[in-house]
Amino acid sequence: MNLTKPKKHLALFLALPLALLALSFIRADDDPITKIITQLNKWADNNPQEKVYLQLDKPYYASGENIWFKAYVTVGPQHQLSALSKLLNVELIDERDSVKQSVKLPIESGITWGDFALNDTLQAGNYRIRAYTNYMRNAGEVYFFDKVVTIGNVIDNTVLTDANYHYATVNGKQQITADIIYKDLKGNPYVAKNVTYVVQLDTKDAARGKGLTDEKGMIHVTFTSNAANPFKTGHINTTIAYEDKKTAEKDIPVKASSSKVDVQFFPEGGTLVAGLPSRVAFKATGADGLGAVIKGSVTDNENNEVTPIETKHLGMGYFTLLPEAGKTYKANITFADGSQSTVALPAPTASGYQLAVTNNESDALAVRVAATEDIAQAANGKPISVVAQQNGVVCYAAKSNINNQAFAARVAKSKFHTGIVQFTLFDVAGQPVAERLVFIQNNDLLNINVSSDKQAYASREKVTLNLGAADAGNPAMAALSAAVTDESKVTIDEDDETTILSTILLTSDLKGYIEKPNYYFATPSAQTRIDLDVLMMTQGYRRFVWKDLLNDMFQPLSFKPEKSLAISGTIKKSGKPVPGAKVMMISSGGSMLLVDTVADANGHFSFDNLIFADSLKVAVQARTDKGKKDVDIVLDGMTKPVTIPNKNAPDIQISINKNLNNYLVSSKDLYREQIKYGQGDHNTMLKEVVIRDKPKPKLENSSNLNGPGNADMVVKSTDLTTCPTLDMCLQGKVPFVNFINGQAYSTRSPSTPMQIIVDGIYMDPDYLGQINPQDVSSVEVLRTPGNTAIYGSRGGAGVLVINLKKGAELNDRIIYAPGILAFRPQGYYRTREFYAPRYDDPKVNKQMADLRSTIYWKPNITTSKEGKATIDYFNADGKGSYKVVIEGIDGDGNLGRTVYHYKVQ
DSSP states (O other), X not given: OOOOOOOOOOBOOOOOOOTTOOOOBXXXXXXXXXXXXHHHHHHHHHOOOEEEEEEESOSEEETTSEEEEEEEEEETTXXXXXXXXXXXXXXXXXXXXXXXXXXXXXXXXXXXXXXXEOOTTOOOEEEEXXXXXXXXXXXXXXXXXXXXXXXXXXXXXXXEEEEEEEEEEETTEEEEEEEEEEEOTTSOBOOOSEEEEEEEETTOOEEEEEEOOOTTSEEEEEEEOSSSSOOOOEEEEEEEEOTTSOEEEEEXXXXXXXXXXXXXXXXXXXXXXXXXXXXXXXEEEXXXXXXXXXXXXXXETTOOEEEEEEOOBTTEEEEEEOOOTTOOEEEEEEETTSXXXXXXXXXXXXXXXXXXXXXXXXXXXXXXXXXXXXXHHHHTTOEEEEEEEETTEEEEEEEEEOTTSEEEEEEEGGGSOSEEEEEEEEOTTSOEXXXXXXXXXXXXXXXXEEEESOSEEOTTOEEEEEEEEEETTEEOOEEEEEEEEETTTOOOOXXXXXXXXXXXXXXXXXXXXXXXXXXHHHSOOHHHHHHHHHHHHHSOBOSOOHHHHHTTOOOOOOSOOOOSEEEEEEEEETTEEOTTOEEEEEEESSSOEEEEEEOOTTSEEEEEEEOOBTTOEEEEEEEOTTOOOOOEEEESSOOOOOOOOOTTGGGOOSSHHXXXXXXXXXXXXXXXXXXXXXXXXXXXXXXXXOOOOOOOOOOSSOOOTTOTTOSSEEEEGGGOOSOSSHHHHHTTTSTTEEEETTEEEETTSTTSOOEEEETTEEEOGGGGGGSOGGGEEEEEEEOSHHHHGGGGGGGTTOEEEEEEOOGGGGGGOOOOSTTEEEEOOOOBOOOOOOOOOOTTSTTSOSSSOOOOSEEEEEEEEEOOTTSEEEEEEEOOSOOEEEEEEEEEEETTOOEEEEEEEEEEO
């Protein structure tokens, strides 16, 4: 298999029959183009960019189900399967930006796969799946795979929640009224005996109270912000008391409340220049982050109408403008609700360049460069340059004198691969002065085809699908994954899908949120090409900054590619490295391991090429070369990247259970059937016993907002026995709190870790395992709503208020086991196998109703040298249309996706 492709295609402008065109050709390998190419090559060699894409079996889920995923990790300009990193981190993150589950998977030849099991009691919400390699952290989170996945819950709750919001300004302050509506699974109003609500918004303001739902199952919450800014986002937490005295907690997201629409204008090439015609793209974005509809006109400073404007697609559009010297321009806009506004366009400059690229033809681009007369005269015969690069590889470069102020060229699209191309105009001094992004859609994707022996099948009938993969008509060996779903249960808007094409080729390289990313790939047409071109003019490119690149200012690589599991660190004494320290690592929990090594001259040690699972318990013991044990062990790489706020916020759903009602009802039926026959991985929570009227202990240095000792339980320093970390000390001492992987989980919210507050400072849940018990004066456990309400949404899953010792208490501090550090490193996740019943097997229970929504999941499909593969499975009981999604990549980095449908009658 050919694993390489031509990297560079240099060409001169091809002349167009324009009267103003007068090209004086100059060799493309002269400076400054040579320097540009050299620097780009250096950047590409030093910064090979990894990307990751996850194919999921479906776009949304219910508690008690499994999320199945296949990961493709690519690297370099041709998106070839990566051999750089060997470990992939995949995380499930809740609406509070807290990591709920995390797995580490081995990467083999750029691919891996895994799953998340969703607890039956998992709270409904807008979750995110984030995937990254350690090496990708060098660029921050911009290249991480990050997708919103909505998860509903009807297993643990018998009430669906909806919410409507009303916004107003009262006495100059923002006010929100939320109508929270409770309904049963049949859609009937549910009259709750009592509802405790807490509202927490980004302004940090909070409101709380109690009330009864009315005959419509509705309770009204009114809340006035103390901040000057309008509400943005937040959450409404409610606790419902059912008629049978059970309680359930609901968490309802509040989306952006402002009705303001942000309108921005983007002149092609970057600048409006007086006397030079320019296309101006614009984008109107609502407070919810989605495109908004606007119309209106552009007028000059004398109120003369210049051109009408109107959005064409997802809040975007463009118009043509010939700015005049000395004039300014504004857009007079009318919004969808009839309101109006005026927005100033960027002021034209008197002198400058203009770069335009027209992408109307199927096989070529039209490039036009213009400059004002003063620049043409000052050039004094020196050339300007145009460079088109793709993923750091120069595919087209040319120079020309600009004596006649303007020139144009026709550039064949065959010079580029499908994806984003960056055209940059450089002045006579080799400095970038204009830029334009263009998306090329060539016929160079991996062609995946699916065929079956018939188009209609019966329930539980065996289906055999024949898969084929080809590159430019030639058979291709490709890594593929397949997901089959019942469309009567899982309805999908194909334009909203996150696909291998939209992720690797488009969204990963653009700044900002991209709405309906698969619209541009699902059914390509002349219209989608126009809409995609406008998108290119309104989004920023995130690859590099020319100024830094041309001046050798390359970002240092702080994170190395992980090749294997490793445990490393530095041995120190009094803050100084201990050279030649003797280090031994002992493990237990599934497998025993005993290895030792000697630290180098800098006190650094490393245990490499390790293979272990998550259950492993590790103790590292260090001694000086003289056998002294009074040393400290500082481990490397134990911190994970900070979870930033959801960059896909426009994708969140407010009324989750309402929007997924049909899917959740079918999931409830499946759950009941599995419980009936003892199938599936489900659990039943034990009923909680509440202990009341315990005397409140006297506490000093308490940061509890309820007041010292006002907690469900208090653990004093005298109760903390000698153990390495605080979570280990608390294990078994705090009723109804479980400690898993160093995090505390209340049985009230078993899938969300409790908030950790240390001396009044909010810490991440996993910080608990880093606290020395001997530094702790007391721990106040807050679990019930009466104690957690004061903390708003951040205390929804419970709070551990940790008060550290101060003053005289510090004299009692005990150093635990000098020279020994015990911890649980994250090992490889044991990936489970997707279960699909085979009805030709007599051992399969045929009495159980087959109500599955994901019919089949196969992450590890490889086509033969002839480009062929076959999969087979059995349909479920559901009738209607079944959808087959096949995605994958071949060894040359060609990406492919296809969707196939068939009927079940």
